[in-house]
Amino acid sequence: MKQIRPRQNLLGPGGWIWAGKYRLERYLYFIHRITGLGLLLLFLIYLVTMAIFQIQGRDAWGATLALVHNQWFGIVVVVFIYHGLNGLRLTLQETGFTLGRPTPPIYPYQDSLRKKRLLTIVMTAMIVLLALFFLFIYFVVGVW
């Protein structure tokens, strides 16, 4: 019996950026994934440095803090804010709490995400405001 092989439709990471007409939500998800991978890398570096310095003793603590106690750590805070709040939006939408009511497929079609695009806009506005605040604290005030 002839075995039917499914058509390979693998675009790889390139498909994350472009595979047709992507909407805003898709690009927000792409950034979510990239920031997640960045935070994972940072988390691993953080764990290793913290473990090494804590075992070495309290005097070495200052050297560890010097790694994160500079204005560039503001970028990490902004990345975390983006990943956290966008993740909250994704969770709310995936669990169905913020999706619109089902409607008949009548032209012009409207997908479930865009029925509640206000949530995306509000969440993005919150991310931008918080990001501006923390960038101001780190780079303009320069309190570190």
Added chain:
Amino acid sequence: MRMTYLWLLQLVTGVLILVLIGISLILTHIPVILGFFGVDTAELISSGSVADRANPGIWAGLAVFLVAIILYHALSGLRNTLVELVPSVNKMRIITWIIIVSGIILLMGITYVPVILLSS
């Protein structure tokens, strides 16, 4: 069904991380924000302060719990990304086991540090 529960755990840990790290961000930035308005506060992240907070068992336990859920969320997210890029059942199994083993090794290392702090 198992994948559904793993994904549900991914969502729950994500929300928990957002809440707990959010609290941590606010706590560690209060001196900065108050300092901006001219209010002087004690340094929250000095070595003594951090060690004091790590000393009671409950704080050490909370720290390990937080790091454990971050580790689960991060490694599960990495697995989801890699599995999407490599659509093969055998490779998916290999990736899953590599991630499980690295997660256990990292968690053991993380738990070791508060134990050292508590015993010192």
